[in-house]
Amino acid sequence: MSTIRGARERARIEITAAIKDEARRQLAAEGAAKLSLRAVARELGMVSSALYRYFPSRDDLLTALIIDAYDAVGEAAEKAARGEAGAPALPHPARWLAVACAVRDWALAHPHEYALIFGSPVPGYTAPQDTVGPASRVGQVLIGVVRDAYLADGLAVPPQSAELRTEGARMAADLAADLPPAVAVALVAAWAQLFGLISFELFGQFNRVVEAREQLFRHAVHELGRSVGLPAGRPAGAGGAGG
Template identity: 45%
Template sequence: MAGTPRERAREQTITEIIRIGREHLAVEGAAALSLRAVARDLGVVSSAVYRYVKSRDELLTLLVVDAYSELGDEVDKAVVSAGADFIMQYKALARAVRGWGIREPSRYALLFGSPVPGYRAPAERTTGPGTRVIRALVDILETAYRTGKIVPREQGEQGEQGEQGALRPVLADDLAKIRAELDLSAPERLVVHGVMVWSALFGAVSFEVFGQYGENTFTDSAGLFEQHLEVHVRLLGLE
């Protein structure tokens, strides 16, 4: 750890505050987080903890960035481990998201559940970490398209999707901005399918993490998730 002894001590204290914050998040939920309670578990008076974390919102931001960063690290590692096959890269990404969400339900809920009343995440601190998973997905699709591993459906068979309608003008404008911002060569239709898969992936994980399927509806939730992934792969044209 770089820096002066004082700076290192400060970083260690903040790391400990985040660790304790995680524990409180798991037990009490985000809305009930309290710096006073964190200070108590840290073994300092409440006024002392404010030298490191100014408010409950600051603590929430630390926890949000910490969770996004850990999820992003796991996704990146999984994608690299999947090798050069784009189907396996996407499935590795999706399985990493699911695995992290099931293992860290309270932190998943902080990121993808109901907003915490009164809290607004500062974009300048959370946008970068918070977009790592979607950027990883974009990289997979863009590279697959550039190397000829994806044939957009409008150029191939319509199959089970039926006729492809024209994009709505406002949606087309939004997609053009996204493609320009991310410097994408992938066509708009593929970008739309990428957005659908992105939302479908997190929808499937959220249903499982938050128990939305019901307690005994599916006996093999992992198998159901794999079925989701097969549909995603077909929609993306990776088959």
């Protein structure tokens, strides 16, 4: 009996994965707004009503894709923050850069999933609570890198804005109680700005403007690291000292 259940569950997992794969293919071809359970079913040789055994509605399928995407980019960021297995730990500015580059690499490799989570909202769809956790993973990684730097060497705490005293304290308490509020504020801003760089590249705003996109990205991310208080990893003009 347990083997039967095991087989059934294995089949269920496989079919669920196949549905999501096909849905991702449609995401790329037609966009999230036109994601249709019927088309997915047709492509899979199933009948549309059968899909409802796996996803109770189109929105639930969308939610699953969104969570998968957040988890994938979050995992890429976490892996980059850990560094290579046997290798010595990178200095903190280099880890910051590695995380950002990992996010960008994932985005370039999965542009439609990136657009799903960081692009325009899907009309008529509102994300449920389940997406909140996965959505915060990249941010948590960035916080972790800065926290490590703070505990190890301290930070050049960025200037505090008087207007943001209350909100800064609230955000710090929510996100990273052990960091100075000014650092928490700078981190949230850097987080949004990091994705601004990626979105502009991915969504075509850099067309006819920026050619050396990776170099610009690395440079800007390095400066973003400084904006949250990290030390300058590769001093300007030192001729590629870092790594």
